[in-house]
Amino acid sequence: xxxxxxxxxxxxxxxxxxxxxxxxxxxxxxxxxxxxxxxxxxxxxxxxxxxxxxxxxxxxxxxxxxxxxxxxxxxxxxxxxxxxxxxxxxxxxxxxxxxxxxxxxxxxxxxxxxxxxxxxx
Ligand code: AMP
Numbered sequence: 821x822x823x824x825x826x827x828x829x830x831x832x833x834x835x836x837x838x839x840x841x842x843x844x845x846x847x848x849x850x851x852x853x854x855x856x857x858x859x860x861x862x863x864x865x866x867x868x869x870x871x872x873x874x875x876x877x878x879x880x881x882x883x884x885x886x887x888x889x890x891x892x893x894x895x896x897x898x899x900x901x902x903x904x905x906x907x908x909x910x911x912x913x914x915x916x917x918x919x920x921x922x923x924x925x926x927x928x929x930x931x932x933x934x935x936x937x938x939x940x941x
Pocket of ligand 1: 854857917
């Protein structure tokens with residue numbers, strides 16, 4: 821996926837131009853299931869306003885970042901994984917595997933997660 825394509829993908833989901841399984845919405849955020857789930861629960865939370873990554877979001881609009889994290893916690897509640905546990909991940913730039921340059925929180929859980937968040941292989 822080219823970066824210019826990626827830049828429009830989540831905006832098109834937010835605009836309801838392409839389908840997604842939406843699980844939660846706030847004034848500033850939308851949460852929908854990842855199309856290629858990496859755990860029993862795998863939901864993406866995106867701010868409706870686009871920033872490239874979480875650092876840019878934090879610098880420009882800390883209240884919106886807090887809304888994203890609050891929405892992630894609400895998604896966990898809706899998915900019934902608040903007590904069992906979950907992981908919130910912001911992949912940032914290429915070494916971390918960021919492929920869509922519209923900041924998004926991955927909410928992962930619903931089963932025991934691996935600890936392979938370091939070096940590949
Ligand atoms: P990242 O690699 O951190 O940028 O995450 C991008 C995520 O978006 C990946 O986990 C993809 O599976 C997911 N994704 C790509 N296209 C879609 C789509 N149309 N609907 C839902 N999730 C998608």
